[in-house]
Amino acid sequence: MDLVVEEIVARCQEALNEDTPVLAVRDVVSGIVSDGRGLEHALGPVSRGGITTLHKAADLTVLHVAWTPGISLYPHDHRMWAVIGMYGGQEDNAFFRRVPGGLERAGGRELPAGEVLVLGDDAIHSVANSRKDFAVALHVYGGDFFSVARSEWDLETYEERPRDLERTQRLFDEANARWLESTEGA
Numbered sequence: 480m481d482l483v484v485e486e487i488v489a490r491c492q493e494a495l496n497e498d499t500p501v502l503a504v505r506d507v508v509s510g511i512v513s514d515g516r517g518l519e520h521a522l523g524p525v526s527r528g529g530i531t532t533l534h535k536a537a538d539l540t541v542l543h544v545a546w547t548p549g550i551s552l553y554p555h556d557h558r559m560w561a562v563i564g565m566y567g568g569q570e571d572n573a574f575f576r577r578v579p580g581g582l583e584r585a586g587g588r589e590l591p592a593g594e595v596l597v598l599g600d601d602a603i604h605s606v607a608n609s610r611k612d613f614a615v616a617l618h619v620y621g622g623d624f625f626s627v628a629r630s631e632w633d634l635e636t637y638e639e640r641p642r643d644l645e646r647t648q649r650l651f652d653e654a655n656a657r658w659l660e661s662t663e664g665a
Contacts, residue, residue, distance in 0.1 A: 482521040487511060488534040488541055491619050495538060501560040501597060504619050509595045512564035512617060519566065525613045528651045528658070532625075540624035545615045546570060546608035547654035554582060554605040554632040555642060559622040561598040565590050568614030572596065575603040581637035590616075605634065 490507045497503035511518055522531075528547030534540065546568070554575050563570070570590045575582040582603065590596050598604065600621070608614040629642035 482511065482514070482517045484521060484533050487521065487617070488539075491534075491539060491541055495621075501562065501621060504562045504621075505595055505597050508562045508564035508617055508619055512566040512593060512595065515566040515592055518617065519615075522615075525567075525615050527655050528608075528613065529655075530647075530651070535623060535625060537623050537626075538621070540618075540620040540622065542618040542620075542624065543615070544618050545613050546606065547651060547658050548608055548611050548613065549657055550650060550654035551607040551634070552605055552647065552650060553634040554603055554637070556603045556630050557598065557600065557620060557624070558627050558629050559600050559620050559624070561602070561621070562619045563590065563596045563598070564617045564619075565592050565594055566615055566617065567592050568608065568612050569610055570614045570616060571607045571609060573605045573607075575605070575632070575637075577603070581639065582632055603632075 490511070491504055494500060494503035494507045522543050525545040528545045528550055531543040532540070533543055554573070569592065571587065572590060573587040574585045576585045588596065625644070630639050631642045631646075632639050
């Protein structure tokens with residue numbers, strides 16, 4: 480049976496009824512990304528980086544995220560738990576913690592295809608794709624990703640500011656333009 484978006488969302492919604500929803504969603508996402516080809520078939524091929532909303536509700540958001548080669552996203556928080564399941568490429572995460580006057584680095588993790596990362600509601604991370612192929616993932620959040628006031632930090636100064644999704648979209652647009660330019664002559 481082919482995987483479809485509605486089935487992905489339904490499995491995640493069902494996991495919200497478990498005693499520990501974030502761990503139940505982790506298990507669901509882990510099973511889904513273990514079949515990268517099936518997920519790619521359900522979500523379609525990727526030729527541009529960006530964020531596509533598959534489901535949005537007060538208790539659950541499911542996104543398809545494609546990180547363009549060369550993109551680097553500044554530190555940000557979600558203020559809700561998140562489960563990130565990679566099904567192609569690799570996402571490089573740097574973690575941070577709040578300190579007086581900004582942030583300090585607190586480790587990192589490479590997340591290759593087939594692996595899942597769980598982030599708590601207080602996590603602060605940045606994401607980069609230093610590879611030469613798209614990093615594609617299923618992102619599941621324990622709330623409405625778009626309605627919660629969140630923060631982002633300048634990548635160099637670590638100055639905190641309100642999260643700006645338009646700025647994020649511009650980063651994707653710029654990375655997509657660079658990628659397209661670099662591949663046109665290839």
